[in-house]
Amino acid sequence: MSRISFELKDDLEASPSDGILTACLEGSAASISPAYNAWKAEHPCPIQQFDSLMRQAAGKLVTVFLDYDGTLTPIVSNPEAATMSESTRGVVRRLAELFPSAIVSGRSRLKVQSFVQLAELFYAGSHGMDITGPAPGATAGAATWEDQVAFQPAAAFQPVMATLCEELEEAVRPFPGAVVENNTFCLSVHFRNCDAHSFPPILGLVEAAVASRSDQLRMTRGRKVLEIRPKLEWDKGTALIHLLGCMELADAEQVFALYIGDDRTDEDAFKVLAERGLGCGILVSTHAKPTAASWSLHSPSDVVAFLEKLVTWGRSGANAWQSKRSCKGWHIAARPTAAAAMPGLPPRTPTAPTPVARTPTQG
Numbered sequence: 001m002s003r004i005s006f007e008l009k010d011d012l013e014a015s016p017s018d019g020i021l022t023a024c025l026e027g028s029a030a031s032i033s034p035a036y037n038a039w040k041a042e043h044p045c046p047i048q049q050f051d052s053l054m055r056q057a058a059g060k061l062v063t064v065f066l067d068y069d070g071t072l073t074p075i076v077s078n079p080e081a082a083t084m085s086e087s088t089r090g091v092v093r094r095l096a097e098l099f100p101s102a103i104v105s106g107r108s109r110l111k112v113q114s115f116v117q118l119a120e121l122f123y124a125g126s127h128g129m130d131i132t133g134p135a136p137g138a139t140a141g142a143a144t145w146e147d148q149v150a151f152q153p154a155a156a157f158q159p160v161m162a163t164l165c166e167e168l169e170e171a172v173r174p175f176p177g178a179v180v181e182n183n184t185f186c187l188s189v190h191f192r193n194c195d196a197h198s199f200p201p202i203l204g205l206v207e208a209a210v211a212s213r214s215d216q217l218r219m220t221r222g223r224k225v226l227e228i229r230p231k232l233e234w235d236k237g238t239a240l241i242h243l244l245g246c247m248e249l250a251d252a253e254q255v256f257a258l259y260i261g262d263d264r265t266d267e268d269a270f271k272v273l274a275e276r277g278l279g280c281g282i283l284v285s286t287h288a289k290p291t292a293a294s295w296s297l298h299s300p301s302d303v304v305a306f307l308e309k310l311v312t313w314g315r316s317g318a319n320a321w322q323s324k325r326s327c328k329g330w331h332i333a334a335r336p337t338a339a340a341a342m343p344g345l346p347p348r349t350p351t352a353p354t355p356v357a358r359t360p361t362q363g
């Protein structure tokens with residue numbers, strides 16, 4: 001298969017039924033095929049089989065990890081326009097009142113915080129390389145951005161990313177539609193709005209840029225985007241484990257983590273949950289594809305419907321341990337309990353939390 005046809009096949013997300021609660025609850029013309037039905041049987045809808053999913057959480061504390069683009073917001077052609085709707089913000093706010101909740105995104109942390117605008121959440125920006133959460137002592141339900149403290153395992157890579165961003169902006173100028181996004185500790189080179197024939201040269205440029213710093217950088221791929229990342233054994237999976245450590249919830253006997261995401265980079269998180277028996281992954285996809293997630297939702301609007309159900313379940317007191325803990329609020333621990341035990345991670349630098357920049361929208 002040629003590179004171009006691979007890219008087109010890889011980008012089947014733009015289903016005409018996206019944004020409508022369809023396939024998961026009723027099935028849609030776009031999705032009903034024997035292959036899709038067989039895949040759905042193996043990756044059922046957690047709205048339809050909610051009780052079965054939540055039985056796995058019995059007696060445990062539910063935690064929720066949410067990818068941003070393609071999960072909380074539909075994919076749009078302009079990355080700057082992928083803002084979150086008020087209704088989605090509302091359900092995420094209600095969710096965070098009940099369960100420790102985090103946003104895990106390839107975006108810069110400041111960007112994703114400015115889209116989400118909820119200071120009470122944990123965040124992992126730059127593919128998990130910029131982790132923040134409410135500081136100890138922050139008041140539950142009244143958190144401010146000043147309360148957020150951070151762990152940044154790739155801080156040393158910010159200068160190389162800034163330099164490379166300028167270089168690549170210049171290099172992709174001849175290709176209309178190509179956009180370079182600086183995500184602080186990583187970069188995204190978008191080709192969604194480019195002519196299909198521009199893809200091979202853009203890929204060549206990015207590969208060459210990464211090859212010239214191959215001791216420092218690596219390239220991964222997302223939805224119509226090439227991502228340049230530090231050569232660190234750090235991804236959304238390790239970030240998730242670190243976040244659970246920050247929440248002092250690293251014990252599989254105590255925690256049931258749900259991770260909802262739509263992209264290849266989310267697979268690292270799905271895998272780590274399955275391997276460690278810490279919870280399960282929910283893939284957002286309009287089509288069948290290989291995944292380490294056990295469940296699937298069709299679209300961001302299905303994600304909202306699922307989160308609403310989770311909130312109703314949490315409010316019903318279905319999990320007694322849950323309600324006892326949630327009144328305390330959730331804070332970043334001064335000494336995370338999980339990450340240090342993980343092989344392949346860089347040394348855990350901060351013994352005390354570090355204050356972080358405020359989000360651009362907070363004045």
Ligand SMILES: O=P(O)(O)OC[C@H]1O[C@H](O[C@H]2O[C@H](CO)[C@@H](O)[C@H](O)[C@H]2O)[C@H](O)[C@@H](O)[C@@H]1O
Pocket residue numbers: 067068069070074075076077078079080082104105106107181183188190192222223224225227263265
């Ligand atoms: O981890 P995520 O939160 O899913 O971030 C991954 C990338 O998401 C953004 O790009 C994607 O969404 C854009 C807006 O819908 C879309 O235009 C683009 O084609 C998608 O790849 C973000 O702009 C990237 O920086 C992230 O790496």
